[in-house]
Amino acid sequence: MQAILVGFMGSGKTTVGQLLAQQLNVPYHDLDDIIVAMAGKSIQQIFDENGEAAFRQLEHIALARSLAQEGILGTGGGTPIQAANFSLLQKSNVPVILLDVLPETIMKRLKDDTGRPLAKELGLSGLVDLKSQRDDRYEQVSNYRIATDKLTPIEIVKILKRQLLMIQ
Numbered sequence: 368m369q370a371i372l373v374g375f376m377g378s379g380k381t382t383v384g385q386l387l388a389q390q391l392n393v394p395y396h397d398l399d400d401i402i403v404a405m406a407g408k409s410i411q412q413i414f415d416e417n418g419e420a421a422f423r424q425l426e427h428i429a430l431a432r433s434l435a436q437e438g439i440l441g442t443g444g445g446t447p448i449q450a451a452n453f454s455l456l457q458k459s460n461v462p463v464i465l466l467d468v469l470p471e472t473i474m475k476r477l478k479d480d481t482g483r484p485l486a487k488e489l490g491l492s493g494l495v496d497l498k499s500q501r502d503d504r505y506e507q508v509s510n511y512r513i514a515t516d517k518l519t520p521i522e523i524v525k526i527l528k529r530q531l532l533m534i535q
């Protein structure tokens with residue numbers, strides 16, 4: 368991998384990761400997509416039919432497999448929170464970029480979303496709590512942080528490309 372994107376749901380990992388990969392002319396891998404392909408069902412269905420613990424097991428396997436690939440990896444919001452994943456990311460020798468986002472921005476971006484079981488289950492205040500529980504881990508695992516609230520994906524990619532050149 369050339370870079371790994373981490374951050375809370377709605378921070379733009381998938382959107383920015385795809386655009387960054389396109390501009391760098393490298394493949395984009397999204398852990399959620401890999402999990403969906405492995406399970407043969409949607410994230411919502413995995414949560415409903417198998418539970419979050421089963422989702423987390425698939426997520427760990429998907430991460431371990433993806434790290435050997437070329438390109439950009441977009442993780443899920445919960446990926447670095449599991450200790451085993453945190454340690455894989457730390458040992459990977461790949462720049463880990465934190466896309467940060469304020470709770471009010473998350474709400475704006477995800478208000479019509481139906482594909483994120485935790486967002487549906489927790490509601491606004493629950494999501495804010497979850498984010499505050501996770502923020503330290505995101506900070507600890509990442510080499511570089513970018514606040515995305517006032518930037519377009521194109522602007523974020525421009526900053527990231529410059530940053531990656533400096534890190535690598």
Ligand SMILES: Nc1ncnc2c1ncn2[C@@H]1O[C@H](COP(=O)(O)OP(=O)(O)O)[C@@H](O)[C@H]1O
Pocket residue numbers: 374375376377378379380381382383441476477515518519520523
């Ligand atoms: N920088 C941004 N500015 C405005 N909207 C954004 C930005 N980044 C992502 N979005 C929008 O927010 C939603 C969630 O983005 P997504 O890339 O799926 O986030 P993540 O993968 O981190 O959960 C999408 O509708 C996307 O178009």
Ligand SMILES: O=C(O)C1=C[C@@H](OP(=O)(O)O)[C@@H](O)[C@H](O)C1
Pocket residue numbers: 374375376377380381399410442443444445446482483484485
């Ligand atoms: O924060 C989380 O625990 C999750 C985030 C989602 O990915 P995004 O961050 O891409 O929405 C997806 O992996 C799943 O719904 C769980």
Ligand SMILES: [Mg+2]
Pocket residue numbers: 380381382399441442443
């Ligand atoms: Mg995503």
